[in-house]
Amino acid sequence: xxxxxxxxxxxxxxxxxxxxxxxxxxxxxxxxxxxxxxxxxxxxxxxxxxxxxxxxxxxxxxxxxxxxxxxxxxxxxxxxxxxxxxxxxxxxxxxxxxxxxxxxxxxxxxxxxxxxxxxxxxxxxxxxxxxxxxxxxxxxxxxxxxxxxxxxxxxxxxxxxxxxxxxxxxxxxxxxxxxxxxxxxxxxxxxxxxxxxxxxxxxxxxxxxxxxxxxxxxxxxxxxxxxxxxxxxxxxxxxxxxxxxxxxxxxxxxxxxxxxxxxxxxxxxxxxxxxxxxxxxxxxxxxxxxxxxxxxxxxxxxxxxxxxxxxxxxxxxxxxxx
Amino acid sequence: xxxxxxxxxxxxxxxxxxxxxxxxxxxxxxxxxxxxxxxxxxxxxxxxxxxxxxxxxxxxxxxxxxxxxxxxxxxxxxxxxxxxxxxxxxxxxxxxxxxxxxxxxxxxxxxxxxxxxxxxxxxxxxxxxxxxxxxxxxxxxxxxxxxxxxxxxxxxxxxxxxxxxxxxxxxxxxxxxxxxxxxxxxxxxxxxxxxxxxxxxxxxxxxxxxxxxxxxxxxxxxxxxxxxxxxxxxxxxxxxxxxxxxxxxxxxxxxxxxxxxxxxxxxxxxxxxxxxxxxxxxxxxxxxxxxxxxxxxxxxxxxxxxxxx
Numbered sequence: 001x002x003x004x005x006x007x008x009x010x011x012x013x014x015x016x017x018x019x020x021x022x023x024x025x026x027x028x029x030x031x032x033x034x035x036x037x038x039x040x041x042x043x044x045x046x047x048x049x050x051x052x053x054x055x056x057x058x059x060x061x062x063x064x065x066x067x068x069x070x071x072x073x074x075x076x077x078x079x080x081x082x083x084x085x086x087x088x089x090x091x092x093x094x095x096x097x098x099x100x101x102x103x104x105x106x107x108x109x110x111x112x113x114x115x116x117x118x119x120x121x122x123x124x125x126x127x128x129x130x131x132x133x134x135x136x137x138x139x140x141x142x143x144x145x146x147x148x149x150x151x152x153x154x155x156x157x158x159x160x161x162x163x164x165x166x167x168x169x170x171x172x173x174x175x176x177x178x179x180x181x182x183x184x185x186x187x188x189x190x191x192x193x194x195x196x197x198x199x200x201x202x203x204x205x206x207x208x209x210x211x212x213x214x215x216x217x218x219x220x221x222x223x224x225x226x227x228x229x230x231x232x233x234x235x236x237x238x239x240x241x242x243x244x245x246x247x248x249x250x251x252x253x254x255x256x257x258x259x260x261x262x263x264x265x266x267x268x269x270x271x272x273x274x275x276x277x278x279x280x281x282x283x284x285x286x287x288x289x290x291x292x293x294x295x296x297x298x299x300x301x302x303x304x305x306x307x308x309x310x311x312x313x314x315x316x317x318x319x320x321x322x
Numbered sequence: 323x324x325x326x327x328x329x330x331x332x333x334x335x336x337x338x339x340x341x342x343x344x345x346x347x348x349x350x351x352x353x354x355x356x357x358x359x360x361x362x363x364x365x366x367x368x369x370x371x372x373x374x375x376x377x378x379x380x381x382x383x384x385x386x387x388x389x390x391x392x393x394x395x396x397x398x399x400x401x402x403x404x405x406x407x408x409x410x411x412x413x414x415x416x417x418x419x420x421x422x423x424x425x426x427x428x429x430x431x432x433x434x435x436x437x438x439x440x441x442x443x444x445x446x447x448x449x450x451x452x453x454x455x456x457x458x459x460x461x462x463x464x465x466x467x468x469x470x471x472x473x474x475x476x477x478x479x480x481x482x483x484x485x486x487x488x489x490x491x492x493x494x495x496x497x498x499x500x501x502x503x504x505x506x507x508x509x510x511x512x513x514x515x516x517x518x519x520x521x522x523x524x525x526x527x528x529x530x531x532x533x534x535x536x537x538x539x540x541x542x543x544x545x546x547x548x549x550x551x552x553x554x555x556x557x558x559x560x561x562x563x564x565x566x567x568x569x570x571x572x573x574x575x576x577x578x579x580x581x582x583x584x585x586x587x588x589x590x591x592x593x594x595x596x597x598x599x600x601x602x603x604x605x606x607x608x609x610x611x612x613x614x615x616x617x618x619x620x621x622x623x624x625x626x627x628x629x630x631x
Contacts, residue, residue: 253475
């Protein structure tokens with residue numbers, strides 16, 4: 001068990017290294033670099049000087065080797081675009097993405113699981129049917145479409161501010177004001193991310209609980225005199241949770257790719273936007289850093305989900321112990 | 323479900339090919355006096371062709387249009403020719419007909435997705451079949467690569483791959499380029515399933531019978547094992563298609579897909595994705611509705627707990 005998780009961790013680190021190296025090399029080999037825009041106005045001599053200062057005139061192998069030497073010491077270099085350490089930049093932005101993603105995950109769980117338990121424990125009725133219709137509709141709203149739709153709704157009605165994490169006016173806000181401002185900016189991107197995930201969770205939870213309620217031990221608990229709701233929540237639900245937990249590992253991936261579009265559309269200053277800006281400017285160290293952190297979060301997420309699953313399901317543990 | 327999925331893919335193909343027949347105007351045709359013109363409502367008059375009231379610019383600053391109730395123009399599909407344009411879905415910021423662009427955009431967006439899906443199946447299926455049939459190190463190698471591609475942060479990979487190539491390229495080059503990038507990230511989905519099916523089927527009696535009759539591995543693959551995977555292939559294709567349509571929309575939305583004058587659903591959304599414009603001219607979101615409809619159709623077809631079928 002421990003060895004299995006360790007092996008997975010090693011694989012994740014390798015993935016991070018390969019992904020970041022590949023994106024660094026690809027960006028380096030691509031036509032143009034960070035000085036391409038200055039090249040239009042600068043004379044060749046000062047352009048060459050600038051490129052020497054930035055270390056862009058070194059051969060590819062040397063540049064890569066010096067970058068790699070830094071990475072081993074967890075130094076991802078300096079961003080050419082922002083002239084700040086890549087790790088600081090990524091730290092700030094990753095926090096924003098993590099906040100968005102975790103709020104979306106909580107939202108999806110809070111919406112999806114109860115509705116799934118409700119619709120799965122009923123064999124017919126208007127409630128069940130409407131939950132199913134709603135969930136198929138929500139499932140069909142990918143984050144790109146969802147955020148465009150929500151932005152339209154917000155801009156049309158003026159209920160919520162659109163764009164960014166806080167209002168531009170909020171420079172000298174107090175701490176509490178900033179929090180309120182953030183809370184007003186958060187719902188649109190979070191909901192755009194959460195809707196399809198909530199629907200996925202609802203569907204799976206519904207099927208799982210339907211299966212679980214047919215188990216003999218649920219009937220037995222009913223026979224002992226437990227009410228319908230109690231038998232459902234105390235006995236059927238924990239068992240059904242097993243298959244639902246497995247989904248969280250997959251959801252990390254879709255949260256991640258979804259958050260990129262949502263960040264771009266709602267101007268959320270997250271990792272996805274940073275990567276996008278870095279790519280556009282050919283800021284190769286920042287590109288590599290973003291790709292590394294992207295791969296890291298994805299690997300860490302799936303790893304965490306595996307650990308959770310291993311704890312929740314003894315069968316996984318014994319299987320991997322082989 | 324397989325049959326419905328196949329019909330759905332066929333319908334999308336037809337839609338993506340039919341743009342020149344269905345679209346009332348050319349995708350690039352701009353009516354200078356009708357920037358952001360609102361959609362016109364068609365009226366039925368007995369058995370005659372449906373008509374619309376032509377609109378005139380009432381206020382250029384406010385971009386306000388008024389319908390001329392005294393005049394009517396028949397719709398372009400019913401032989402109506404008029405010097406005044408008919409916008410059933412409104413016009414965009416260059417005064418181009420949104421409906422025409424939506425139809426031509428389907429050719430680009432859905433066409434690209436279909437191309438990439440076919441590519442992913444054509445590469446993923448043989449790779450998976452080969453791995454499943456040969457087993458051993460081939461199996462290990464192919465599946466390791468597939469697993470590796472599957473856990474990559476797909477959106478970043480696509481962005482990097484697209485961004486490192488020159489940004490300004492002719493539309494046809496972009497089409498092929500983006501399609502190949504999609505194939506590169508899409509084939510493992512197909513390969514993994516095919517490998518599992520082939521590995522399970524290769525020891526079944528009918529394969530053994532074929533082998534004892536002297537059939538070589540190629541014949542067994544083509545005649546016996548690939549048909550066994552056809553259900554999986556159709557399902558995977560149905561799932562990949564909307565994914566690729568969305569990926570194109572995302573790429574073009576952020577300016578890494580097709581260049582602006584090309585009508586694709588992504589470039590159309592890129593123009594619509596401005597906070598102020600979206601609130602005032604909601605009809606520019608038409609491609610979002612189209613994508614929603616396609617994803618919804620896919621979900622209805624692929625829903626596993628469908629008891630009616």
